[in-house]
Amino acid sequence: MSGVLAVDSGGSGLRVVLAVDGGRVTAPLTSREPVRTGPRGIDAGHLLEQLVPMARRLTAETGVEGLRAIAIGAAGLTTLGDSLRAELPSALARELGVRRLALVADAVTAYTGALGQRVGAVVAAGTGMIAIGTDLKSWRRADGWGHLLGDCGSGAWIGRAGLEAALRADDGRPGGSSSLLGRAEEMFGSASALPGQLYPRSDRPAVLASFAPEVAACAGDDPVAADILATAARHIADSAAAVCPDEAPGEIQVALTGGLFRMGDPLLEPLRAALAERLPHARQVPAAGDPLDGAVRIAVDLADDRLTLPRDESMLYVVTDAAEPPDSHRPTHAP
Template sequence: MSGDRAGAVVGVDVGGSGLRLQTSYAGQPGPVVTAPGVRIGSEGVDVGALAADAASLLGDSGVDEVAAVCWSQRGLLFLSDPREVVRVVSTTLRSQRTAVVSDAVASLVGALGGVRPGAVVAAGTGAVAFGSDFGSADTSVWRLVDGWGHVLGDRGSAAWVGLEGLRAGLRFHDGLPGGSERLLVEGESAFGATSHWPRRLMTRTDAPAVLASFAPHVAEAAVADDPVAAAICRTAGESLAESLLSAAAGIESPVLVATGGLLAAEPVREALEAAVEAAGFALTPALGGALDGALHLATVLGETGTVPRHPAYVHLG
């Protein structure tokens, strides 16, 4: 063994943009190291390739023995067999204890800075909320809200804001009520003539990211007193609040947190805060992200031998 790096705990967060890994030994976190993110094939997420990348990162970090690992994975509920993920991760990383969790769980634990009752809404390209009291009884709360993608849901996300902004531009183009000349001009500047928009925006595999790239234009127009853009941003913030409050329903004295790049848009953030306040709650600043949550859960697993369990969101091996 490598001495001071034996028996480390490991947090791993796997998303579409990359795999991030962090170790901790004797309470001292190491640097964050990265590898390529989720690779999806005909049978779902290629967990074997991801675990091999993580093992390589551990080797480069000088870790010979893993006391506990928490593997946070996007798409765990729909694109993988969690039991197989547990088997592959524990075998490949040779961990003494393994927890595999949905990234929603890790995001909540990271945002709250620990395992305590609360809910988080993440407003980035997409939008999803998750709340839990981390109980194990039948009356416990573990609730995922939205995250259905830009076609079916993700209300209030950057992709949603961008799409609504472009729709408003097209309404002005067509002489319909609720249109915005400014958003039409901004849309043509970003994506060319309106006749090109359907092909450029709706047939691409990265359509959510492309739509989200227009969200800052909508937010800028709202700040500049475009009433249509302002209404879009206000609805986005209120939609995010609805998802957050729904995720927190049934949790006693929940801590509510919002994260994500869209919150840099002041009109959206202010509408979210106002809607949460109107419901009798207040937002608490996020303390960390999904990787922080995964590392915290790995530490708890290493110290106690377990973490709060749920048949859909948390699996132990």
């Protein structure tokens, strides 16, 4: 029996599943340790150290003997993926005997999980925000620039705007919201305590995003909070429109995926309206699955020679005949 391996590598660690031929997919194994980023980008050795034992455990547990393909979705692949592209194909051929490999930007696994191999646009949003679209000839990306340069409409963006409105109320400046100030005082103790609880931290975007649900909770009664969410919705729709194909032979679909949208109607209502206005030719559909589902789909289609998504070194890098290096009789990355 053979199968394929799918991996999602992100800010909270690795998730790995094995899809057995015929369709059964294992429950994900997870490592809580995010893959390190060093001066050469994402650390291929650190990824392998975690992935290889998890893959061996999954193949042993399922009785799978041959891995036909592996798809690895990785945050940062576009800008920090050089060492993954250089080292993973031969290392995984050697360690796991797998010859077909896809290295996939996390935006592309999100896209594929949500829409599959179909023309359209997907917005993936949580603490950050990125939009990605394809006409099946090439990929287009918008935003995803991080909390200081963009990610407009993301959790960090909404939370930051909410905290600014809270502090405007504390100062007596225009644009303030006393209900957001009340929420911020509950969460951080007092307005004056807030800078000291934000700036020294290394996870500032997550701290900002932790306030986004408070903005949603206030939006029913508070016009400042409602306006923040309406503006976020417009920014998200602008990014979706920037990547969505204008025309296609078939139907064009647009989907939303990621933790931000669990915020529910306070964001989704203005967002549905903004998408309908900006993309009247596209049909809004629910995301079929998450990024790990997208990685499974890519691995299965790669194994079966049915992968029709556009290939691109930084978005979807495919190797179909990975060989062990001739001098690799033993693992060189072992301690």
